Amino acid sequence: MIAVVDYGVGNLFSLRSSLEYLGQTVRVTGDPAVLAQADRLILPGVGAFGDAARQLRDSGLGEAVCREADRGKPLLGICLGMQLLFQGSLEFGVHRGLGLLPGWVRPIAESISPGHKVPHIGWNALHFLRRVPLFRNTQEGDCVYFVHSFHAASVPDALAVTDYGGVLTAAAGRDNILGCQFHPEKSGRVGLGILQAFCE
Amino acid sequence: MITKRIIPCLDVKDGRVVKGVRFAGLNDVASPVELAQYYSDHGADELVFYDITASAEGRALFTDILTQTARRVFIPLTVGGGVSSLADFERVLACGADKVSVNSGALRDPDLIAQAARRYGSQCVVLSADIRRVSGRFHVFWGGGRRDTGLDALEWLRRVVALGAGEVVVNSMDTDGVQRGFDLELLQKVVEAVDVPVIASGGAGSAEDFLTLFTALPRVDAGLAASIFHFGQVRIQDLKQQMAARGIPTRLGL
Numbered sequence: 001m002i003a004v005v006d007y008g009v010g011n012l013f014s015l016r017s018s019l020e021y022l023g024q025t026v027r028v029t030g031d032p033a034v035l036a037q038a039d040r041l042i043l044p045g046v047g048a049f050g051d052a053a054r055q056l057r058d059s060g061l062g063e064a065v066c067r068e069a070d071r072g073k074p075l076l077g078i079c080l081g082m083q084l085l086f087q088g089s090l091e092f093g094v095h096r097g098l099g100l101l102p103g104w105v106r107p108i109a110e111s112i113s114p115g116h117k118v119p120h121i122g123w124n125a126l127h128f129l130r131r132v133p134l135f136r137n138t139q140e141g142d143c144v145y146f147v148h149s150f151h152a153a154s155v156p157d158a159l160a161v162t163d164y165g166g167v168l169t170a171a172a173g174r175d176n177i178l179g180c181q182f183h184p185e186k187s188g189r190v191g192l193g194i195l196q197a198f199c200e
Numbered sequence: 201m202i203t204k205r206i207i208p209c210l211d212v213k214d215g216r217v218v219k220g221v222r223f224a225g226l227n228d229v230a231s232p233v234e235l236a237q238y239y240s241d242h243g244a245d246e247l248v249f250y251d252i253t254a255s256a257e258g259r260a261l262f263t264d265i266l267t268q269t270a271r272r273v274f275i276p277l278t279v280g281g282g283v284s285s286l287a288d289f290e291r292v293l294a295c296g297a298d299k300v301s302v303n304s305g306a307l308r309d310p311d312l313i314a315q316a317a318r319r320y321g322s323q324c325v326v327l328s329a330d331i332r333r334v335s336g337r338f339h340v341f342w343g344g345g346r347r348d349t350g351l352d353a354l355e356w357l358r359r360v361v362a363l364g365a366g367e368v369v370v371n372s373m374d375t376d377g378v379q380r381g382f383d384l385e386l387l388q389k390v391v392e393a394v395d396v397p398v399i400a401s402g403g404a405g406s407a408e409d410f411l412t413l414f415t416a417l418p419r420v421d422a423g424l425a426a427s428i429f430h431f432g433q434v435r436i437q438d439l440k441q442q443m444a445a446r447g448i449p450t451r452l453g454l
Contacts, residue, residue: 013296017271123203123451143451147323188275189454
């Protein structure tokens with residue numbers, strides 16, 4: 001069973017639908033006991049880092065996610081959910097994240113040349129720095145769908161980058177802790193292939 | 201490089217695609233679910249569902265088919281048509297829409313844009329405008345493009361972007377339906393006026409029109425069309441091959 005962590009932010013319809021399409025049993029849950037039973041966890045999220053980090057802390061779900069991750073359970077953060085895996089973010093102030101991966105989330109404007117619109121919205125190509133099983137169904141140059149204004153800049157565990165007038169971190173991970181800045185649930189067959197690989 | 205998006209638009213009435221679709225290989229060409237899946241499988245980068253139903257029953261059918269589509273099609277879905285309140289946003293987002301397109305609803309109450317952007321984020325709020333030349337200026341029209349608001353189109357678009365619209369769809373009524381190419385003059389002014397993604401609509405009659413659009417105006421992010429895709433005049437995969445051959449960034453995989 002795959003648990004999608006529901007901490008009150010974002011629309012989880014597509015994520016649930018895509019996992020069910022792949023034949024997975026999905027629980028969208030804010031219950032730490034269900035997270036403990038799950039085989040794998042997905043941490044989704046859209047919106048502001050500060051609000052999301054606070055919700056995770058106040059609900060105790062952040063702690064529960066870290067506990068499961070420390071036990072070695074596969075964890076995939078998506079979009080803001082990926083950013084929350086890091087030490088913190090400089091989005092409108094300084095906010096602490098879950099600290100499961102080293103590095104900080106910074107405005108993409110610092111990484112790209114002037115004249116590029118922010119947010120970075122649309123389909124862009126993946127360039128792999130390291131190959132891990134999460135991308136066993138994905139090829140160099142495959143396009144995925146991004147919507148974001150911040151990213152985990154120059155982090156040591158970057159797995160893939162994308163080019164948007166500068167280098168943006170597209171995926172990162174270490175052992176069982178994985179994150180995608182893009183939305184695999186909105187990235188067509190390529191995205192389904194990534195979710196499939198995570199589920200296996 | 202971010203790729204230029206190709207977006208088919210489906211007009212849906214009482215749960216069915218209208219304007220007639222001529223495709224081989226589809227069991228039910230008026231089924232929005234089948235057509236959406238077909239486009240997704242043939243390279244569309246995003247889909248727009250436009251609800252042109254007037255009745256409550258039609259609206260219920262629309263949300264039902266939207267839900268069915270969103271369960272099977274995993275590319276971004278934008279929904280428009282009759283959106284005039286936060287409750288309308290909530291209704292279609294709960295059915296799996298990723299973005300909501302607002303037109304007349306924002307003209308009646310511009311604050312709807314600000315409220316929706318605060319609640320759902322700017323990435324979710326698309327402003328669509330029907331624009332036509334009136335004595336040398338560009339005016340915004342409403343009521344399905346029948347009535348002149350008197351508003352200057354560029355001022356209106358700057359205003360809604362300041363309020364929080366994350367993308368704008370520019371529908372030129374002067375070129376719409378004529379199939380002689382996008383309204384490059386208008387679009388040039390729009391990309392100079394706003395710094396959010398601009399989606400060109402109205403006038404596409406051939407693949408060449410898209411190539412001209414993206415070559416002449418590299419700051420335009422996407423091209424939207426309906427009948428040329430529905431009638432098979434332009435096949436999206438062929439169009440994308442031609443874009444790639446001209447050096448226009450495009451997504452060739454699925």
